[in-house]
Every structure is written in structure tokens, then in C-alpha cells.
Amino acid sequence: MQVSMTINGADVSHDVEPRTLLVHYIREEAGLTGTNIGCDSSSCGACTIHVNGEAVKSCTMLAVQADGQDLTTIEGLADGETLHPMQQAFHECHALQCGYCTPGMVMAAVSLLDEVPDPTEAEVREGLEGNLCRCTGYHNIVAAVLQAAGSSR
């Protein structure tokens, strides 16, 4: 069936099977491969994107459920060559090792600060509960989110 949505401000429309997962649609039909597939079972958060401004796991949504919605992926955060403040904070705090979890971490962190603009460290850790980093890099990730929160104050 035909689905249409906005991804990073651009209108996209494709004919998909109803069983097509949103993350597959984003990567394979829309051609945006910044969103990673990790566990594929809504645990790891690598596939986190925003639907109508809120973080969701795109491996646990069907493309048809996103029909008519407004999506943002990691590719939609930066303004040209200027990184989003959260991306800049991840860069400055070295909040990654292998980088596989990073797109999902950044998207979850941006959504977290939308809901809790001035979080405590504990709130950041709880707010990123849905994202796993297997390089054990949480220390710098938390530092980056706190820095980004401070820079937007």
C-alpha cells in the first residue's frame, strides 16, 4: 500500500508491503542509512528516530503506522555544516567509541531534553534507559547530554 510521510522536512511516498518495518523503510526506501539496526527487538535503541518530535524505536513500528506523520532521523539534525548542539556535545565530550549506538543515542538525548530541559545526571541516565552502548561509553554520553543541556540554558 502507498505510504506518505515527511522525513527531515522532505515529502516521501512509496508503495510498501504492510509488514515493512519503519526502520527498513527509512534505510532501504528513503535511502537514509544513518539510522542503525542493532538488536532488532526494541531493546537497544540504535534505531531511535523522532515521530512528531518524540523518540521512538523504528524497528518496532510499521511503515504504515508512520503514514502522514512527521519524522526526523539523525540526518535531519544538523543545519548544513553546523552540527546540532547535541551532536557538537557528543563530539566535544568524545561520547562514542565505535559509534554504532550514536545516532540512536543522539536522537534519544534530543527527545529527552525536549521533555526535561534541565535534567540531573540521574535523569539523563534514566532517560537513556532505552539505549545500549556496548563499548561501555555511558560516562561520556551522560557528560555530553549534560553539556548540551547547559549550552541551551
Place this chain on the structure above:
Amino acid sequence: MIPVAFEYELATSAEHAIALLAEHGDEAKLLAGGHSLLPLMKYRLAAPAVVVDIGRLTDLSYIRDDGDVLAIGALTRHRDVETSDLVRSQAGLLSAATSKVGDPQVRHRGTLGGALAHGDPASDLPAAVIALGGSMVIQGPSGSREVSVDDFFTGFLETAVGEDELLTEVRIPKAPDATWSFQKFNRRAQDWAIVGAAVMVDGDRCGVGLVNMDSRPVRAGAVEAAIASGASAADAAASAADGLEPPSDLNAGVDYRCHLARVLTRRGLEEAGR
């Protein structure tokens, strides 16, 4: 992991959803937020021939003050329950339990009605609704009926919602003066509870629901009776696992789960001021 192919139907009203269920019978499954059903479909533990998407029925997403009860639309997302001032002030236990469901991404999609209609004994919200003494409004081809939470969970992943019926509303008695505690024991972030205890104390009334302690969400009736007759938290909690048959898995055996139920119930009662 990709689900088995299915036919997709987008419901445009509760009546339309019910008509689609009547048309497709047990081949159809309702899709709300999808955070119980889609994982099952991806693992191919579920393979419905027809998926009826009720996710766009925004008129079933609401939280209303309805006299003595809070009326919460079945499609209200966890995030909206968790952050509702009305829920926080009138049913704090539900707010607290909802904040422990999954993780923020899950709570942006999952719905209260979906979690209850899934009937999973390991889920947090059924225990909270049991402790709060809630009821469910179920709509079918011939109208709506209200079912007490004590008659709602009928077996493992089975509820009183019939094949051609739709859970439309959850009704929670208002209890602004209640004290409560939600005890969720797990080993890792975002895990399911190995065991959980939902406790609500409102004057003489005490409600205790347990997570993952039987094949369906259960009430700890013996604990409630003991509290009602004046027992201490420790004495009352000693009967928390009586008569229950919890699962045994890699996280915990039966004996350990029974132990956890007693400890968590005691902690819950104490935190709720008993």
C-alpha cells in the same frame, strides 16, 4: 526479523474496528501502539492474517475526571498517563507504575489499553490496576459492558475481551488521599520485572497486585485481608505468595520468586505507610 505477511486494515472508528473483527474472526489482531504485538510478530510467535490498526482512533485517547472515577481512554499512551497531573493526584500508583514501563521510546508508543488487553502477567500495569480496583469498558457489536479488573484477566495472555470486542476505557476509582508504592525488581535497565508488587492503601482499603507471580496478573488477596484485620506489614506480606504458581526461568526459580513477592510486598506496604 520481519513479520509474516498480513492484510492491513486501518480502523476509522471503534465501530469500524469491531466490524472488521467480526468480519475476520480469530484471524485478526488489533494493533494499538504495537509494543506488545509487533515484537511477537517479528519473532513469529504471532502471525495474524489481518492486522486491524486502531492507532488512529484519537477519540479513545483521553484522561477525564468522571465523578468518583478517572476515565482513561484505552488508546492513551503511557507517556500521557505518566505525565498527567490528574492521574498523579488521583491515582498516583498508576502514574508511578507507568513510569517504569519499558523505556521512554516504548512509552511514547505503547498504550494503557494495549498493555492491559495483552494480559501479560509480567507486565507492570495490570498489577497497578488490580491494586487500584479498576474496571474496563469493553465494546462489542451489541454495545458496551463494564468488567471488574478481578474478572478481566482470565489466563496467560487471555482477557475477558472477546474476539469481536474492543477495550475502550479503563476506569480507576479516584483516591486522592491514598498512599502507594510500586516495587519493581529487575536486574538490568528496561527489563521486565522478575517480580513486582503494586500496593495502594486508602484508609481501611488496601489493594495489592503482583507482577509475574502466576500465569495471569494476580491480586494478593490474603495480604489485603491480613491488613484489613490489622496485621503488620511484615505479617501480612508473609502470605504474599500463598496459592500462587509463578513461572521458573533463567532469571528466577519458583522459590526465589515467592521470596521476592514476600519481600517486595512488605517493602511496598511499608513505603505506603503500613
